[in-house]
Amino acid sequence: MNAPGKAALMLIFGFGLLFSSCRREVLVNEIPGVYKVTYSFGEETLQLKTNGEFTQTIKVSTEAGPIGANGTWTYYKGEKEIHLENRMMLHDGCGKFDPNFKLPNRGVSVLAVKNDFRGGVVIISSADGSGFDYHREEIKR
Secondary structure, three states: OOHHHHHHHHHHHHHHHHHHHHHOOOOHHHOOEEEEEEEOOEEEEEEEOOOOEEEEEEEEOOOOOOEEEEEEEEEEOOOOEEEEEOOOOOEOOOOOEOOOOOOOOOOEEEEEEEEOOOOOEEEEOOOOOOOOOEEEOOOOO
């Protein structure tokens, strides 16, 4: 095979790997970890623990200190969803700050789960694609 043919084959192979990693199902053992999202009005950290519990820490630019919540999470692989019981919702789902985010009786948040182009886990939190999604922090070794 000539050089241009090899280059084209490598390019096709590379795109195949890229797209297959985005479509691969996320396994439940890939979910636990620390996820972060940054907003114009603050930042949020979500730690999903292996025992099905989570800790959420929110720092809002208008608040004196961090605000926290604890709850439970369940992953539904077939639906590609994670359910977070007692999660605070810092934004309204469409990119705007929700000033009522601290109110009790938050219920269950149902969020989509997918792989990003690098094979990392992303939890989709923005209904409109505004990019307010949880990205898993890299594990430091």
